[in-house]
Structure formats: structure tokens, C-alpha cells
Amino acid sequence: MAKVPVQFTLNGSERAEFVESGSTLLAALRDKMGDTSPKGGCLQGTCGACTVMVDGELRLSCLTLAETCNDAQIRTTAGLANGEVLHPLQRAFEDAFAAQCGFCTPGMIMAAAALLERNPNPDRADVVEAISGNVCRCTGYEPIIQAVLLAARANSTSAA
Amino acid sequence: MAVKRGRGVAAVNYPTGMNLGGDPTQALVHSTPTGSFMVTLSSVDLGQGLKQIMAQICAETIGVPTESVTVDTADTDTGPHCMGTFASRGTHRAGNAVIQAAREARQVMLEVAAEELEVNASDLDTDGSGNIHVKGAPSRSISIFDTALAAHFKHGRSISGRGMFLVPRSYPETETGAMKPSTCYAHACTVAEVEVDEETGEVVVLSVKNVFEIGRALNPKMVEQQLVGGSWMGISHALYETTEPYYPDRHHGARDYNEYLMPGPGDLAETEIAVLERPSGDGPFGAKGPGEMCANPQIPAVANAIFDAVGVRVDTLPITPERVLRALKQRDAGAAA
Ligand code: FES
Numbered sequence: 379m380a381k382v383p384v385q386f387t388l389n390g391s392e393r394a395e396f397v398e399s400g401s402t403l404l405a406a407l408r409d410k411m412g413d414t415s416p417k418g419g420c421l422q423g424t425c426g427a428c429t430v431m432v433d434g435e436l437r438l439s440c441l442t443l444a445e446t447c448n449d450a451q452i453r454t455t456a457g458l459a460n461g462e463v464l465h466p467l468q469r470a471f472e473d474a475f476a477a478q479c480g481f482c483t484p485g486m487i488m489a490a491a492a493l494l495e496r497n498p499n500p501d502r503a504d505v506v507e508a509i510s511g512n513v514c515r516c517t518g519y520e521p522i523i524q525a526v527l528l529a530a531r532a533n534s535t536s537a538a
Numbered sequence: 539m540a541v542k543r544g545r546g547v548a549a550v551n552y553p554t555g556m557n558l559g560g561d562p563t564q565a566l567v568h569s570t571p572t573g574s575f576m577v578t579l580s581s582v583d584l585g586q587g588l589k590q591i592m593a594q595i596c597a598e599t600i601g602v603p604t605e606s607v608t609v610d611t612a613d614t615d616t617g618p619h620c621m622g623t624f625a626s627r628g629t630h631r632a633g634n635a636v637i638q639a640a641r642e643a644r645q646v647m648l649e650v651a652a653e654e655l656e657v658n659a660s661d662l663d664t665d666g667s668g669n670i671h672v673k674g675a676p677s678r679s680i681s682i683f684d685t686a687l688a689a690h691f692k693h694g695r696s697i698s699g700r701g702m703f704l705v706p707r708s709y710p711e712t713e714t715g716a717m718k719p720s721t722c723y724a725h726a727c728t729v730a731e732v733e734v735d736e737e738t739g740e741v742v743v744l745s746v747k748n749v750f751e752i753g754r755a756l757n758p759k760m761v762e763q764q765l766v767g768g769s770w771m772g773i774s775h776a777l778y779e780t781t782e783p784y785y786p787d788r789h790h791g792a793r794d795y796n797e798y799l800m801p802g803p804g805d806l807a808e809t810e811i812a813v814l815e816r817p818s819g820d821g822p823f824g825a826k827g828p829g830e831m832c833a834n835p836q837i838p839a840v841a842n843a844i845f846d847a848v849g850v851r852v853d854t855l856p857i858t859p860e861r862v863l864r865a866l867k868q869r870d871a872g873a874a875a
């Protein structure tokens with residue numbers, strides 16, 4: 379199959395690659411660009427493990443064609459930390475023991491990051507709604523809900 | 539027709555590990571030249587926290603900080619043998635093997651330190667933060683860093699140890715048929731409260747209150763994490779999950795996450811967890827295996843709560859609205875007859 383060029387900004391850096399036409403953004407990120415933070419759980423849009431942000435919107439990278447992302451701003455969990463300093467959500471997931479196997483965690487964190495960007499003071503129902511497209515087999519969700527609420531509180535105290 | 543409430547209770551005894559033909563796990567421990575320690579295992583960490591727990595067990599036994607222990611579980615082809623991480627056996631079996639290996643390594647480490655300090659190894663102790671000193675004379679000490687260097691470059695000794703833990707095969711007694719399938723039991727009890735809609739057959743779990751007796755919680759936060767996740771999973775088994783909803787008919791099974799049902803973040807029951815610790819006789823630092831047990835008592839507790847609510851016994855899992863409705867129909871037919 380024909381190779382096509384794709385070019386976008388990934389976590390702040392310009393990236394360009396040739397990919398198979400029709401290949402997914404998930405494959406481009408993981409196999410071509412070495413960002414393995416988005417996970418392939420189902421490859422059909424039902425688990426949320428591959429969640430990334432494209433131009434500020436949540437997207438399932440397993441259902442997004444790489445070649446539709448030209449010139450886009452793409453963010454993944456790998457770009458959240460600021461050097462050694464973890465993103466408040468990463469910190470909160472650690473503090474609330476919200477990961478076990480960790481396979482759902484990058485998708486959960488992206489879903490939560492998108493929530494906190496549009497609503498810095500979510501209540502429990504907002505958090506539940508925000509992560510309801512993401513499947514977790516291990517935690518029973520409660521620790522994840524608590525982690526997101528914790529990160530929101532941490533954000534609002536540091537902003538105050 | 540109405541929504542009825544019910545409450546059910548169930549308790550379980552849960553064996554740690556299995557006993558088909560003997561249940562062994564092996565561990566190797568060695569020091570690097572600079573006095574950090576490696577634990578090599580074939581037991582796999584799939585998110586339950588085995589690596590952290592083995593690092594704690596090794597560190598506690600040798601007398602070093604947990605941070606100076608690395609656990610490698612990389613390769614079952616080349617690593618020391620383990621039956622596997624299943625049957626809630628990881629902490630118990632691998633933990634005991636690690637203790638044995640770490641004790642042997644500690645002994646060599648103390649012998650080398652004794653040479654360096656010109657004392658008897660039996661007079662030495664560790665301070666838990668990287669040093670070895672003469673008992674009662676803390677100033678006569680050597681760091682584990684220097685001890686490991688001396689072992690490697692001066693004494694030609696390997697600070698290492700081998701560990702093997704085996705629960706031997708148990709055969710039934712010919713006379714009575716009695717056997718000992720496990721050496722160590724964890725316990726759990728759940729009280730579940732449900733609402734059953736007699737019109738739709740839908741069951742909502744309002745709350746589960748769980749008590750787990752797990753021997754000793756080697757890492758209380760990680761134990762809690764497993765118990766909370768496991769309790770959710772128990773409810774999921776009781777009401778949602780199946781690959782063959784009409785077993786033995788193989789049709790109509792779920793093919794993906796859309797069809798394979800589990801409670802989502804919006805379907806959570808109010809969950810309480812209490813941990814009781816009654817250290818086991820043969821567990822590492824008293825630990826038992828609570829891993830799988832934590833998803834068990836919710837299932838009969840929910841079934842009992844449904845019986846309490848609407849008087850029907852559904853004995854096939856998962857307890858779907860369809861099964862509840864069929865049972866209610868039968869109940870009402872019986873009442874009419
Ligand atoms: S891998 Fe994309 S939703 Fe599951």
C-alpha cells in the first residue's frame with residue numbers, strides 16, 4: 379500500500395513520518411514515533427485505552443486515521459509531565475492508588491485532563507461522566523474517581 | 539409490581555494456592571558490587587503488586603531499605619521456577635521463597651562484614667538503612683556498600699542466596715478420604731443490599747459491606763486497592779459478566795467490550811472494606827493470599843439479598859434481568875397453583 383506523509387505536533391514537538399495509507403493514529407504514535415503511552419486495548423473504539431487529544435478534543439486514536447491529523451496538535455499522557463514534575467493528575471493517580479496493572483491509566487488520565495481543562499471544579503457525577511468511555515478491569519473505578527477529584531482540588535488550591 | 543429491597547450475607551473460607559502435584563516456587567537473590575540487591579523470580583506481576591511486596595520482603599529479611607532491592611520477573615525461560623501467579627499464591631509462595639533466599643544472602647553479607655570488622659558474624663546486626671554494626675556497639679560499623687565491594691573485589695564471595703518454598707502434594711487418606719488441600723486459609727464476609735424491580739427484573743446493588751481476614755497486610759494501601767477492585771469484580775460476576783449467557787449453548791456470547799457487560803463508573807455500589815489480620819503460621823510475615831477471595835463473597839451475598847427481596851433463588855450466574863423475571867414468573871405460577 380502507498381505510504382503517505384503525516385506531519386503534526388506531538389506534545390509540543392514537530393513530528394513527520396511516512397505511514398501506510400489507512401493506518402491509525404495509534405499505530406503511528408506507537409510504532410513510528412515511539413510514544414507507547416496510548417494503549418491498544420480493543421482497536422475498535424470500545425475501551426478508551428488509546429485516548430489522546432487532537433486539537434484539544436478527546437479522540438480514540440485507534441479509530442482515527444493518521445493522515446487526517448496533518449497539522450494537528452496532538453497530546454498524549456507522555457507529554458503531561460513537566461520534566462521531572464508530574465502533572466497533578468499523574469500525582470493524584472499515584473497518591474490515590476488509582477492504577478493496578480496500569481493499562482487503562484493513560485486513557486483515563488487523558489479523559490480526566492480534558493475534563494479538568496473544560497471544568498476545573500467537577501463534582502463526582504462530572505467525573506463519572508468523563509471517564510465512562512474508559513474501561514478498567516482492576517480498580518473498580520472508585521480510586522480513579524477519587525484521584526480525579528483529588529487532582530481538581532490540588533489544582534484549585536495551587537491556583538488560589 | 540414494585541421495587542423491593544433485600545439484604546443478604548455470605549461468608550467464605552479461601553485456600554491460598556493450589557495443590558495438584560505439589561506447589562513450589564523458587565527465588566534467587568544476589569547483591570550487586572555496590573550493595574543493592576536483585577531478586578530474580580519467574581512469578582509475574584500483572585498489576586497485583588507482587589514486585590513491590592517481594593522487594594519489601596527481601597529488604598526486611600536482609601535488613602536494607604526497600605529502595606535498594608530490584609525485583610526482576612522478566613523471563614520464565616531462564617528464571618528460577620514458579621508455578622505461576624494464580625490461586626492467590628503469589629505473596630505466600632514467592633514470599634516464602636524470597637525470605638529463604640534473602641536469609642542466605644544476609645548470612646554471607648554478615649560473614650564478609652565480620653571479616654572486615656574482625657568480629658564474629660553472629661555479633662553483627664543491620665540498621666535497616668544500609669549499615670552493619672556490632673551489636674551493642676553501633677560505632678563499630680561498615681556500610682553494606684563497602685561490604686559488597688569487599689565481597690566482590692577482596693574476598694571473592696557472592697552475596698547471594700537460593701530460596702525454595704514447596705507445599706508438598708497432599709494425598710487423601712484411604713480410610714477417610716480426608717486430605718489437606720491447603721495449608722493456609724483467608725476468610726471473607728459480605729453483606730449486600732439490593733433493590734429488585736419486579737417489573738423489569740433489574741437488580742441494583744445499593745451497598746456491599748465486606749470484611750476480609752487476610753493474615754497480615756504487608757502493604758496496607760495495596761491490599762485495600764485489591765479489595766476495593768475485587769469487591770467491584772464480585773458484583774460484576776454476580777450480575778453482569780459472562781461469555782456464554784445461555785451455556786451450554788455457545789451462541790449469543792459477547793464479542794467485544796460493548797457486549798461484554800461490567801458495571802461502569804456510574805453503576806458502583808456503596809462499598810465498605812474492613813481488614814482483619816490474623817497472621818498465618820506458614821505465610822511470609824504472616825501473610826495469606828486474599829487476591830481472588832476478595833471477589834467471592836459478594837456473589838452469594840447478592841443472590842441471598844435477591845431472595846430476601848423477592849423470594850426467588852437464582853442459582854445461575856450472572857443473575858440477569860431475564861433470569862430474575864423467569865424466576866418471578868415461576869414463583870407466581872406456583873402461588874397461583
Ligand atoms: S483501543 Fe481504542 S478504544 Fe480500545
Ligand code: FES
Nearest residue numbers: 478482514515516
Ligand atoms: S488499572 Fe488495570 S485496567 Fe485499570
